[in-house]
Amino acid sequence: MELLLSSHQLAFIFGLVGNIVSFMVILAPLPTFYNIYKNKSSEGYQSIPYIVTLSSSMLFLYYGFLKSAFLLVSINSIGCAIEAAYLIFYLIYAPPKEKRFTVKLILLLNVGAIGLVMVIVHCLIKGPKQLTVVGWICVAYNIANFAAPLSIVRRVIKTRSVEFMPFSLSLFLTLCATTWFFYGLFVKDYFIATPNVLGFLFGIAQMILYFIYKRKKDDETNTKQHEEGKFKEVTLISLQLKDNTNHQPADIKDVKVIVDDQKTTTESNEKNV
Helix, strand or coil, X not given: CCCCCCHHHHHHHHHHHHHHHHHHXXXXXXXXXXXXXXXXXXXXXXXXXXXXXHHHHHHHHHHHHHHCCHHHXXXXXXXXXXXXXXXXXXXXXXXXXXXXXHHHHHHHHHHHHHHHHHHHHHHHCCCXXXXXXXXXXXXXXXXXXXXXXXXXXXXXXXXXXXXCCCHHHHHHHHHHHHHHHHHXXXXXXXXXXXXXXXXXXXXXXXXXXXXXXXXXXHHHHHHHHXXXXXXXEEEEEEEEEECCCCCCEEEEEEEEXXXXXXXXXXXXXXXXX
């Protein structure tokens, strides 16, 4: 029996999976905030990623309301609430300088910019064009969000280390972009599908880089351990011994000790003075 699903059913499935994966991505910073709570300070951490994510969630929440898309409204409502909680928590433990900077950025981006978009759309644009204008704004903002990790990619290539690019986060971001691409494709909403193509490509690129530099790091570590474990060479040069009884110069020995994994060999070259 052949089972065929309609575009609407497939869109619902991918949208539901997209909600689940996006929720897991939103919860990814929890270990960071646990460290902030444990240290009673947010010094050393930046608030910009959470401000940018909050503004993105606000834009797509607004777009979801205009489109009456429940799956967009649901996950972006949750995203707004959690990102706002992150920022409040950050401000509680932030140093005074970072606290002022964060408040200014929130007022500028999340209140000023998003508020200005809503006012312009409602006052100056009427009918279906509202959805089109907000859709293009969401596309531009989403592309900028997906391009942001390029700085991390550059750092990985420069340092040849994947310390600052966890594989799990890259994987979930790729899955997130994939599910929302198919959701946008099946509902024929290219404002959602288009930027997620870039998100998918950036995610794949990050995972490829992770495996390349993780493998190089492992190979370097194994080689170093092998060389250190195989032999350690200690050379003692010009060891002069004197005879205490007749005060005559004794032999001068060059002692070379080679420590191998399983045996120790001592080589001596005697010279008469």
